[in-house]
Amino acid sequence: MTLSGLIRDAAAGRYPPVDGGWHQVPQWRPDIAAVVAFTGHAVFAFDDLDTGRLTELGADGYGGAHDPRIVTELAGPGGVIDCLDLLTVARGTGGESGLVPRPDLADHPRVRLARRIRRDVRIWGYPESTTLNTIVTISSGVARLPELSFELDPRLRGRGGSGAVLADALALVPAGELIVACVAPGNTASLRAVLRAGFVPVCSIQLVQRDSGRR
Numbered sequence: 130m131t132l133s134g135l136i137r138d139a140a141a142g143r144y145p146p147v148d149g150g151w152h153q154v155p156q157w158r159p160d161i162a163a164v165v166a167f168t169g170h171a172v173f174a175f176d177d178l179d180t181g182r183l184t185e186l187g188a189d190g191y192g193g194a195h196d197p198r199i200v201t202e203l204a205g206p207g208g209v210i211d212c213l214d215l216l217t218v219a220r221g222t223g224g225e226s227g228l229v230p231r232p233d234l235a236d237h238p239r240v241r242l243a244r245r246i247r248r249d250v251r252i253w254g255y256p257e258s259t260t261l262n263t264i265v266t267i268s269s270g271v272a273r274l275p276e277l278s279f280e281l282d283p284r285l286r287g288r289g290g291s292g293a294v295l296a297d298a299l300a301l302v303p304a305g306e307l308i309v310a311c312v313a314p315g316n317t318a319s320l321r322a323v324l325r326a327g328f329v330p331v332c333s334i335q336l337v338q339r340d341s342g343r344r
Contacts, residue, residue: 165332271334
């Protein structure tokens with residue numbers, strides 16, 4: 130099964146076996162790989178693996194897959210390791226949204242990050258001056274699934290405004306369609322926001338852009 134299928138199954142409550150093991154699935158794009166951990170089972174989304182070396186380093190489904198020694202070994206000396214994220218899922222609601230296309234925000238740091246690790250990045254925001262720098266991106270992201278990211282205008286933080294932004298973002302997604310959002314565990318403000326908006330955590334994920342000599 131592909132990583133997309135595993136995430137879709139988890140979103141429907143069908144998780145991999147809690148057996149302490151791990152298995153390999155293909156990468157969804159040639160330049161991005163990932164280490165994924167569900168409860169009691171890990172998945173390496175890599176096209177090629179030295180399984181013996183991973184076993185030697187202690188890969189398992191009980192947290193061992195994210196061991197820094199394993200991730201650095203997989204990336205290689207010139208690779209890029211992203212932060213460890215919590216992958217959450219929700220369903221689109223369709224309907225009216227206050228968000229409008231904002232191509233003028235194409236140079237925003239969040240958009241630049243999205244374009245580095247995702248594809249087909251669409252940029253949304255609000256037309257009002259009071260929310261000028263609130264930004265939402267919806268892209269083809271992890272496992273080619275729709276992926277959402279957002280950032281609230283600094284002037285609006287701490288006022289509960291993220292709930293309205295996420296409601297408007299989910300309205301951009303067809304009703305019932307799965308969408309993912311990855312949040313760093315230390316970003317507690319964003320984590321609380323996505324949980325309040327109905328996103329459900331299903332696994333952890335760490336993206337890896339491998340050293341070209343390791344592919």
